[in-house]
Amino acid sequence: MNYKIGKSSKKNPLEAVTEATSGLIAPKLILFFSEVNNFESFTTVIKDKFKDSIVLGSTTFAGFCKEGAYKDSLLVMGIEEGIECYADILEEADKFPIKYIDRITNCVDKLKDTKNTVCFEISSALISCEELALATLNSVLELNSIPLFGGSSGDQGKAEKTMISFNGKVYENACAFVLIKNLGGKIRLYRENIYKPTNHYFTATKVDVRNRIVYEYDNRPAAKVVAEALNTTVEGLNKYLDTNPLGRIIGNDMYITANQAVTSNNGMSYHARVYNNSKMVLLEPDDYKHVISETIKQVKKDVPNPSFSIMINCLARSLLFEKDGYLNEFAKSMSSALGNYIGFAGYGEQLDHQHFNQTMVIAVFE
Numbered sequence: 001m002n003y004k005i006g007k008s009s010k011k012n013p014l015e016a017v018t019e020a021t022s023g024l025i026a027p028k029l030i031l032f033f034s035e036v037n038n039f040e041s042f043t044t045v046i047k048d049k050f051k052d053s054i055v056l057g058s059t060t061f062a063g064f065c066k067e068g069a070y071k072d073s074l075l076v077m078g079i080e081e082g083i084e085c086y087a088d089i090l091e092e093a094d095k096f097p098i099k100y101i102d103r104i105t106n107c108v109d110k111l112k113d114t115k116n117t118v119c120f121e122i123s124s125a126l127i128s129c130e131e132l133a134l135a136t137l138n139s140v141l142e143l144n145s146i147p148l149f150g151g152s153s154g155d156q157g158k159a160e161k162t163m164i165s166f167n168g169k170v171y172e173n174a175c176a177f178v179l180i181k182n183l184g185g186k187i188r189l190y191r192e193n194i195y196k197p198t199n200h201y202f203t204a205t206k207v208d209v210r211n212r213i214v215y216e217y218d219n220r221p222a223a224k225v226v227a228e229a230l231n232t233t234v235e236g237l238n239k240y241l242d243t244n245p246l247g248r249i250i251g252n253d254m255y256i257t258a259n260q261a262v263t264s265n266n267g268m269s270y271h272a273r274v275y276n277n278s279k280m281v282l283l284e285p286d287d288y289k290h291v292i293s294e295t296i297k298q299v300k301k302d303v304p305n306p307s308f309s310i311m312i313n314c315l316a317r318s319l320l321f322e323k324d325g326y327l328n329e330f331a332k333s334m335s336s337a338l339g340n341y342i343g344f345a346g347y348g349e350q351l352d353h354q355h356f357n358q359t360m361v362i363a364v365f366e
Contacts (some may be wrong), residue, residue, distance in 0.1 A: 001082035001273035001307035001365065003027075005065055005342050009073045013041035020076040027053045027078035028176060029085045031120075031310070032059040033344040034074045036155050039163050040170050042074055047168030048358030050133065053078070056176045057165040060115035061154040061315045068328040068336030069318070071156075077342040082307065085260055086110045087178035089166040091134060091248040093129035094173055096259045097136040104140040107179050114144045118187045118363060119285060120310060121150035121177040125162040125347035128212060131273050138353055146179065147352055147362050149189050151312035154346030157319055163345065185366025188302055191351050192295045192360040193256060194317065195283035197247060200229035204278040207233050213263055219279065221266035228278045229282050237262050246270070249279040256283065258316060258357035271348060271357045288320075292330065295360075299337035303364045311343030312361045338364060342364045 008019035015123040030050060034042050036059045047055050062077035079085075088103035097261075111117060119141055123130050132150060136298070141148055153162035166176040180187075202225055206216035217225040223234045230240050241259040248255045257280070258271040274280065299306075311334065335341060349361045 003077060003308055005340055006075050007063065007065060007070060007075045009070070013038050013045050016074045017042060017045040020074045021046070021049065021078060024050070024078040025080065027080050028083060029053065029079045029180070030055045030076060031041040031342060031347060032057040032076045033063045033075060033342070035059065035072055036163065037163070038074070043165040043168060043170050054085055054178060055167055056087065056122060056178055057164070058153045058344055058346065059155055059163045060344035060346060061318050062327065062345050064311055064313060064331040064334070064341070066332065066340055067168070069331040075240065075342055082182070082184050084111065084181040084183060085178055087166070087176065089171065090133055090175040091171070092173060093124055093133045093175045094127045097133050101136055101140065102315060104137060104177070108140060108144050108146070111179065111181060114146050114185055117146050117179055118189070119146050119148040119177055119179050121148060121175055121264045121350065122164045123150065123152045124164055124171060124173050124351070125152035125154065126159055127173055129173065129175065130348055130350060134350055134353060134355055137177060147299045148350065149363050150350045151344065151361065152346040152348035154315050154344065157315060159327060182365050184332060187366070188364045189246065189259070189351060190299060190362040190364070192291065192293065193254070194286050194291050195245060195247070195256060195358065196286040196289035197254065197281045198284050200282040202280045203332040204276060204280060207274055207276050209273055209275055209365040212273050213267050214262070214270070214274050215265070215267040223262045223266040223269040224327055226268060226282065227357060233322050234266060243285055245283050247281045247283050248274060249281060254281065255354050255356035256358045272355050292333070293325045296337040299362070299364060303366055305366070306339040307365045309338035309341035309362055311338065311341055311348050313343055313345050314349055314358050314360065315347055316358045317360060338362065
C-alpha cells in the first residue's frame, strides 16, 4: 500500500495544500478534512493540483492522525497504490437521493469483483439526510455484499454550517461516497460506545420519524418519562442532554441516539431517527479510557499490521475529550492500533444501515 498522510496549519490555502500534499505524485484517492473557513479554497486548490484524482472532503471539528488532534489545520490522505476505487455524489440528499441511484450502480459495475471492498461516505450534516442517503446506498451495496461506514460533516460545535466536497465542488445537501477495494488484504470495521445502559428501558409509541421527534414513550409524554428516569423535572432535563443519550436497540446491537432538545408539548427531539415501537434504553457514561484501551487491544489482535485506517470520532465525544484535556492523547494513543491513520469529527456516524451519534467508527485496512 503506497499512501501519504500530511497536514498543514498554514493560513494561506495554496501554501497549506502544498505542505499537506508534499510527496504525493498521482494519488488515486484523496481524503481531506479541515475547519469551515478555508474549506472551499482547499477544495479548489486540491482538485486543481490533482486533476485526475478522486477527491472527497469534509469540514470537521478536528482532524486526527497519529501525531494528535488538530483543530485549525488541513489534514490530507492520498493513496497512490494498493487500492481500486470509484466515487460519486448523491445530491438532494434530504429529499430525493434515490434520483441518483444509477451513480452507485455505475461505480459498483466498474469493480472487477467486490471482495475486500468497502464504501466510505460523508453526508451533509444538520439537514437530517443521513437515513435517506443510507437507504439509497444500501439498496445497491447490499445486493453486492459491500459494507458501508462513514460520518456526517462537522464544524466547531455551533451547528451553523457544514460542507462536504467531491472532485472540486462544494455541497451542503449531498452524500459523497467512494468504493474502496483493498488489493492487499481485508478491511475490518469497528464501532465503539463509551456509554452503557442503565436499567431504564422505554418503547417509542408516538413518533415523528422524519423530524426525529418522539412525543411519547410507553404512551406517556416522552420528556416526562426520561425526566423521571433521571430523577429530575422536564425543566431540569437540559443539563442531562449531553451526558445521557438514548440507545436504540436492534436485535443484540445498541446504537446511540443523541438528544437534541425538549420540544413543545413534552416531546424529545434527537440527532438520529427513532421509529415507532423502537426499543430504547437510557444510557450513562462508561469509563471511556478503559473502553478505548479495550478497543485498541481488540484491533491489535485482529489486525497486527494495519496498512492505514480511517476514523470517525463523533463531535460530542471530541468535545468531551477536549474538556477533559484528553483529545490529543486520545488521537495519539489510537495510532498504536490503527497505525498511520486519518480521522474527522462530525455530527453523526454511519455503519451499514444505521445512522447514530456519540460513537467512534473505524475502518482498518490490512
